[in-house]
Amino acid sequence: MLDKNTFSLSARKTCLANDIPLNVIPGISKNNSSFMHMLSKKALDIATPYLQEEKLILEQLMENNPKTRDMNFCVIGAGPLFYFSTGIRYANNYIAVEPHINQFVNSSYVETLMLDSKVTVFPQYFEEFCKKAAKKESSAQNTLYVFWFNVINYIESPIRFLNKILKKGDIVFISGWSDSSYAKKNIEKYFECINEFKSEYNLPTLPSLQGINVTDLNYFYENQVFLGKTTEIWIVST
Numbered sequence: 001m002l003d004k005n006t007f008s009l010s011a012r013k014t015c016l017a018n019d020i021p022l023n024v025i026p027g028i029s030k031n032n033s034s035f036m037h038m039l040s041k042k043a044l045d046i047a048t049p050y051l052q053e054e055k056l057i058l059e060q061l062m063e064n065n066p067k068t069r070d071m072n073f074c075v076i077g078a079g080p081l082f083y084f085s086t087g088i089r090y091a092n093n094y095i096a097v098e099p100h101i102n103q104f105v106n107s108s109y110v111e112t113l114m115l116d117s118k119v120t121v122f123p124q125y126f127e128e129f130c131k132k133a134a135k136k137e138s139s140a141q142n143t144l145y146v147f148w149f150n151v152i153n154y155i156e157s158p159i160r161f162l163n164k165i166l167k168k169g170d171i172v173f174i175s176g177w178s179d180s181s182y183a184k185k186n187i188e189k190y191f192e193c194i195n196e197f198k199s200e201y202n203l204p205t206l207p208s209l210q211g212i213n214v215t216d217l218n219y220f221y222e223n224q225v226f227l228g229k230t231t232e233i234w235i236v237s238t
């Protein structure tokens with residue numbers, strides 16, 4: 001068995017050096033789920049402009065807003081533990097909500113990572129996570145919820161579910177594809193790549209953040225909007 005301290009030290013080093021530290025996604029095949037194709041290396045390479053813009057804005061938020069360093073850092077639909085290094089570096093903790101975690105990362109890796117009290121992985125859909133969390137007594141600490149890479153558009157009624165868990169002082173970071181022609185070309189290439197594996201994915205009907213009413217969030221205070229070449233990012237303060 002791996003020793004907790006040895007693993008967590010080497011895991012930290014790897015995580016700080018790479019952004020997808022536990023990138024053990026098996027080779028792509030027709031049997032893999034659509035989400036694995038969406039987060040395959042080939043698809044992520046095409047989406048590099050998107051991911052770079054997103055990361056810049058997220059890390060700027062954490063650099064410029066010292067409050068975020070004392071918050072829980074929670075990534076929704078985290079895939080192979082995306083943004084692990086950002087969470088550990090800036091907030092010294094990392095929470096992932098990922099229903100398909102066992103398809104992305106070997107389960108013994110996840111168990112070992114979770115020996116470190118600063119790392120928590122919930123192998124659940126966001127909707128289930130909210131229902132369960134709402135029943136528990138919440139911690140006093142605020143949370144930065146990170147809906148990265150258009151994940152919010154795969155959640156039905158995200159605002160209704162967020163309202164079950166949101167506390168005053170929490171921040172919600174939401175990223176989606178921008179409406180620009182450059183983004184449209186990128187999203188087409190991204191979905192063409194995914195369709196190489198299975199011809200069943202359509203361009204999302206709602207690739208942008210239209211239709212998400214953050215003003216309905218409990219304790220809504222303000223929404224800062226960042227329009228990039230490829231992304232539209234909202235930072236919602238409560």
Ligand SMILES: C[S@@+](CC[C@H](N)C(=O)[O-])C[C@H]1O[C@@H](n2cnc3c(N)ncnc32)[C@H](O)[C@@H]1O
Pocket residue numbers: 035038039076077078079080097098099100124125126127149150151154155156204
């Ligand atoms: C939604 S996909 C990425 C979408 C893609 N980049 C796009 O532009 O349409 C990213 C991750 O979200 C996860 N995911 C999908 N539905 C979810 C839900 N309801 N709650 C939490 N995670 C979810 C998937 O398992 C996957 O790992």
